[in-house]
Amino acid sequence: MGFFNKSLINRRKQSLSSLKSQNQEHTQKNDLHSSLSENIRKVKETLGDSDDIIIREFRIGKERKLKAGIFYTDGLIDTASIQNFVLESLMFNIQDIDIDKNVASKDHLLQLLKDSVLAVGDLKELTDYNHLFNLMLAGNVILLLDGYTQGFAIGMKGGKERGVPEATSENTVRGPKEAYSESLRTNTALLRRKINDQNLWFETKKLGTVTKTNVSMAYIKGIVNDKVVEEVRKRLDQINIDGILETGYVEELIQDKTFTPFPTIFHTERPDVTAANLLEGRVAIFVDGSPHALIVPSLFVQFFQTADDYYQRADIVTLLRILRFIGFFIALLGPSFYIAVTTFHQEMLPTPLLINLAAQREGVPFPAFIEALMMEVTFEILREAGVRMPRAIGQAVSIVGTLVIGTAAVDAGIVSAAMVIVVAITAISSFLVSSDSLSISVRMLRFVFMGLAASFGLFGIIVSLIALSNHLCSLRSFGIPYMSPLAPFIVEDQKDVIFRFPRWGLFSRPRLISQKNIKREDTPLPKPDPRNQK
Incomplete structure (x- = not known):
């Protein structure tokens, strides 16, 4: 009798558990009601x-x-x-x-x-x-x-949307003026207009447990490296956050986990720049609600290139690129080199110039490092204020503020006139760097170099440059060496780094990025012969 009672109890427990599991299954399905x-x-x-x-x-x-x-x-x-x-x-x-x-x-x-x-x-x-x-x-x-x-x-999606705007942060002299808007479908359509090919594929995912933002990945099948596509897909799938509101969210979550001030993901607001990068074998990432696209993998030399580089003649572009690299080194080393020479290595200066600098600094109560630090911090404050203030008065305030403060500081004997010139040239040179993200990195490292120059002179600058070079060579962007094609040095890819070859010479894609379908054409176009021209 006790055995039958136990079996009856067990059956009831099983029926209750099965009923409970069915209810849980129905609740998980969350089906629509018939009413x-x-x-x-x-x-x-x-x-x-x-x-x-x-x-x-x-x-x-x-x-x-x-x-x-x-x-x-x-x-x-x-x-x-x-x-x-x-x-x-x-x-x-x-x-x-x-x-x-x-x-x-x-x-x-x-x-x-x-x-x-x-x-x-x-x-x-x-x-x-x-x-x-x-x-x-x-x-x-x-x-x-x-x-x-x-x-x-x-x-039936619709509603109020901003039309196709004009590019503001990546201005060009020649070429299209259109830029991305906040609509994902508008952005993908702009890219489709540039690349009218069936191999242009889009993969869209919903990221953000609360916002459920559409994030789309674009690439050209047959040109892109499949391993890069798989790595991008894997990193996007690993994102677990409540909201994605801009490409900056995705950039921080998928970039290589290396502590560095340098950007390892390139962002652009121009469809033509995106199309050019996709044709080289890269992957673009769009976020619904953001007027920018992320480009991966990204290389160091990519941040010195602009859209105008491919719309103008090769000799003009080569000169402009050399100016950008010179501006990069002036923006990075200008104040630190001045501090090192005037503090530790006065013998490197001509005697008349040394006497002139000494006369200017006669009434200045601070060493060169404190002078440079005060002026750099002041200029950074004015620059940030000009960005955050209303557009109508922001630019005027930053320019007038710089002139007034620089002149007043020299007249008050707080800084020397030579230091104002050095800081001004450094600030102007930083604008030659075409990428804003790389320009910010240079502004951060400038203070580190100034401190090392004030402590060890030129020796500190040389050691810090060696350490910086080692750091850059150790970086990777989605598996691609950050300094390629300079390190590792690839001879075939030097045609579009510091020098830009004419159009008939750009017949191959970057080897480390695409790794397949390297040639843009079956055979390179012949170099035009001026003797055949009448």
């Missing part, structure tokens, strides 16, 4: 009855027997399309159909709506609340019918 009113209640309850969520109930079919409802987020959809292609189609195009007589089953009605009634291109079926909320809040119109546990998500 339209219950679905409306669920939507309002989940979204807090937000006033931007529009719910419209109506009846369809002959004698208006079947209740239907549409749900959408105001401001994210095209309201005119709803009127023309959803409401009009459902309320008038099937008004002669007797649903009770002419529709054999529920699946028959859903198929009828899908095939013959809803005149839209983007149509998805949904059966649970998770997809309902994700699609509705992403700009889709949700259609539900009373008595059905299945609905449709109709793609």
Whole structure:
């Protein structure tokens, strides 16, 4: 008897556990309810009855027997399309159909709506609340019918968007002026206009547990290195954060985990720059809501190149690139070299210049390092203030402030006139660096070099340059050496580093980036012969 009681208890426990697991499974599925009113209640309850969520109930079919409802987020959809292609189609195009007589089953009605009634291109079926909320809040119109546990998500994204703007941070003399906007689809369309090829592929993921931001990865199949694509895909999948609001979020989360002040991911606002990098075998990353694209892998020499470099003649571009590299070294070493020479190595200066500098510093109470530090900090404050202030007065305040403070500091005997000249040349040279992210890195390292120059003179500068070179050579961007093609030195890729070869000489892609389909053409174009020209 006790045995039967135990077996009965065990059976009841098993039935209860199976019932509990079924309830949990149903809860995890979060299926739609067959009652339209219950679905409306669920939507309002989940979204807090937000006033931007529009719910419209109506009846369809002959004698208006079947209740239907549409749900959408105001401001994210095209309201005119709803009127023309959803409401009009459902309320008038099937008004002669007797649903009770002419529709054999529920699946028959859903198929009828899908095939013959809803005149839209983007149509998805949904059966649970998770997809309902994700699609509705992403700009889709949700259609539900009373008595059905299945609905449709109709793609009708629209609303207010900024048009295609003009590039502001990457200005060019020649070439297109268009730039990316905050719309992901607008940005991908701009890139499609540049590369009209079936091998241009896009992979879109939703990142951010709360924001559910669309992040798209673009590359050209057959040119890109498959290992780089797999690495980018892997790093994007590892992102676990509540929100992605800009490309800067993704950049910090996927960049190589190496402590460095130098940027290892390139960002641009220009579609033509993105297209040129994709043609070299790189991968572009777009974030919905950001007017920039990330380019990986990125190399050190890439931050000295601009779009104008490929729209002008090769000799002009070569001269401009040499000027950029010179400006980079002046911005990095200008104040530190002045401090080292005037403090430790006065014998390197001509006697008249040394006497002149000594006369200027006669009434200055601070050493050269403190002078340079005060002026550099002051200039950085003015530069940051000019960026953050309103555009109408920001530039004027920074220029006037620099002139007034520099002149007043010299007249007050706080700094020498030579130091003001050195700091001014350094600041102007920093603007020659085309990439803003690399320019910020130079501004940070400048203070380190100044401190070493004040402590050890030229010896400190040389040792710090060696350490900096070793650090740069140790960096990698998605597996590619950061200093290539300089280190490792690749002779074939020197045609587009410091010097830019003419167009007929750029017939191959960077070897370490693409690693396949190296040649841009089957055979390089012949060099034009001036004797054949009349």
